[in-house]
Amino acid sequence: MSAVIRAERLSKQYRIGASRTPYETLRESLTRALAAPFRRRSEASERGPASDSFWALRDVSFEVRQGEALGVIGRNGAGKSTLLKILSRITEPTTGSVVLDGRVGSLLEVGTGFHSELTGRENVFLNGAILGMRKAEIQQKFDEIVSFAEVERFLDTPVKHYSTGMYLRLAFAVAAHLEPEIILVDEVLAVGDAAFQKKCLGKMGDITEQGRTVLFVSHNMGAVASLCQTGLVLDAGRIRFVGPVTEAVELYLGQFSGANELPLMLRHDRAGTGEVKLTGFRLESETGEPVDSIRNGHTARLVFDYAAPAGRPARNVEFQIIVRTESGELLFQFGTRPIARNFGEIPSTGRFVCELERFPLVPGRYRLDAHLAVDGRMSDYVLWLAPLVVVDGDYYGSGYRVFERESRFLLDGRVRCEAAGEAPEHEGR
C-alpha cells in the first residue's frame, strides 16, 4: 500500500496583525507606505519579523496510505484547521510540500455555497458543483441524495423556508455523495438530530470501507476512535504523536491533566473577596488514585484544596461546582446550596471533596467552574478552573457507547413494554 498523502515539513506562518484585522483600508496602506522611509530607521531594530507572526503549523510531516483513515486531533489552535486548509488547497503553506495522489474532496463545512433563495433542487446542483462534482454525476446521484436527506416533498421550495434540520440534512447528503479518492473532513458530523447523526456516522464508515482515504479532524473522540485506525495528535502546530488511534486519543485526553496551565494558586482571573481561595484541583478515582479523566458510570471525586490567606477559620461557607460544555452552556451545579447545608466552620486550610456517583455525562470535554462564598459574600469564583474530560465507562454495562450528540446525560432507569390489555385493567381497579 503506497502513500497517497505525503506531507513533508509543512509549515504555515500567520501574521498576528493579519489575523486580527483581516483586511486593511487603502488609507492605512497609503499612510504606511508614505511613512515607511521615516519609520524604518526607528522601528526596524525593535520590531523583528518574529514578533508579529506565529507558526500555526511547524515542520509537520506524515504519510497516509491508500484506504487508511487518519484522525487528526488536538486542542483548539493546535493547527488542525490550518493543516486541513493546506491539504484542501485553500491556503498555501509557507514552507514544505504535500503530494496528493488522487482526487481530493474536502468538507470543511456542509452546505458551502448554499443560497437561501434557491430551491433544494437547485442547491443540490450548485453545491455539488462547488464540491467538485460534474453535472452528470450529480444527476446520476440526485435521487439518492434526496432520499438520504429525506426532503423529497420540499425539493422545489427555496431553502430559506427549510428548518435547520432539513437544511443540514440536505447539505450533508450532497457532501456524503461526493466520491473522491481522498476525502478531508472537518467535524461535519456534528449536524442534525441524533437519528441523522447515526446515519452520517454510518455513511462515513461506508466511505472508509470502500477503500477511500480519509483524513478526519474532530473533537469527538468517540467518532475518531470508531472511524480511524491511525491518530495524529497536533499540539501548538507540531506533531506530538502519530500512531494507533487508541494511543493517540489517550494521549490527547491526557493533555488535559493541566500540565501546562498556570497553577490554580497563581491565577488572577478570578472574582471574589479572596477570604478563602481555592489553591489546587485534582481528580481522583474511587480509591483515591489521581486520574486524568472521569469514567462515566463510575464515581468521580473532585478534590479542591483551599486556603484562607489570613490564616483564620471561616464560617458559613458555601461551595458549589458548575459544569458546563466547552462552549459555556450550563449542564449542572452541585454543592452545598441545593442541599441547604453550608459548612458551619472550616479550618484555615484544607480541601473540599466533591464525590459524584455514577457520573452521568457522555464522553467529551467539559468545563469546570467553582464558586465559594463566605457568609453570603462571594469569596472566590473561578471560571474554567479546569477542563473535565469524560471517557466512556460503559455506563449501562451494555457496551453501547452513547455519543455527545445522542444525549448529554446518561440516566438510570428502566424501559419496559406492556401488553395493551394490561394497563386499563390496572386503571380499572
Added chain:
Amino acid sequence: MVDRVAEAAGPAHVVIRPSTGWTGVSLRDLWAYRELLYFLAWRDIKVRYKQTALGVIWVVIQPLFAMLVFSVFFGRLAGMPSGGVPYPVFAFCALLPWQLFAHALTESSASLVTNQNLITKVYFPRLIIPLAPVLASLLDFLIAFGLLLGMLAYYRITPTLWVWTLPLFLLLAIALAIGVGLWLAALNARYRDVRYTIPFLTQIWLFATPIAYPSSLVPEPWRAWYGLNPMAGVVDGFRWALLGTADAPGGLMAVSAAVTLVILVSGVHYFRRTERTFADTI
C-alpha cells in the same frame, strides 16, 4: 464506483507547495472546473431577480431608461450630432456594450468578497469567481441586443456589411471588463475601499466614453489617443459595424486593443499573485 470517481472535476495528482513568482494561468485547471463557472453564473442570474416584481424585465429597463434620458437631454435639448441616424438608436447602440461592461465590472470587482464563504472553504481556480458575473452579464446583453434589433427594424435601419465584426468588439468589451474586474476584485479583497470607488469610477468612465456623443467630437490629432479609454474603441466599433456612423477601425481601435491587452494581462498576473493569500486576508 471507480469510473464515477474518474468523472470528478480536478486533477488526480497534486503537489502543494509555496508558489513563487510568475504563476501564469492553468487553462487546464480552468477547463476542468468549467461547469462550476457555468453554475456560478447561473446562480447569479437566478438569484438576481428573485423577489423582484418585474424580474428579468429589468435587463431591458436599465438601458432603455438611460436611452430615454440621453435622447431628451443630449439628443433634443443639446442637439448632439448622431451621424444621420435617429438619436435613440445612436445612443442605445452604445449603451448596450457599455451596460455589459459596467455591470460585469461592478459585479466581478465585488465577487471575491461576496463569495468569501466559498474561498475560505473549498478549492477551485479562484479566477472562476470574477469570471462568473461576466458570463452572467453577457446574457443580459443578449436579451437587450434583441431589443436593439427591434429598434433597428422599427427605424428601418439595415446594419452595415461589417456587422459580422461585432463579436470582435464584444470580445474587446469582455476582455476589458475581465481585466479591470480582476484588478479591482483582487484589490477589493485587500482594501475594502475599492467598493466605494466603483459607482464613481463607472460614472466618470461613462462620460469619458462616446455614448451620448460621437467620438468625432474629439479633434483629429488627438482622436487616436482617445483609444486609451478602450471603451471608446468598443463603442465606435459597435456604431461602425451596426450603423455605419463611426469611422472604420483605425488608430483609435489599435490603441484600445493594446490598452485592453495590457490591462487584461496585468490583471490576470496581479490576481494570480495575490490569490494565494485571499483565504488568509479576506
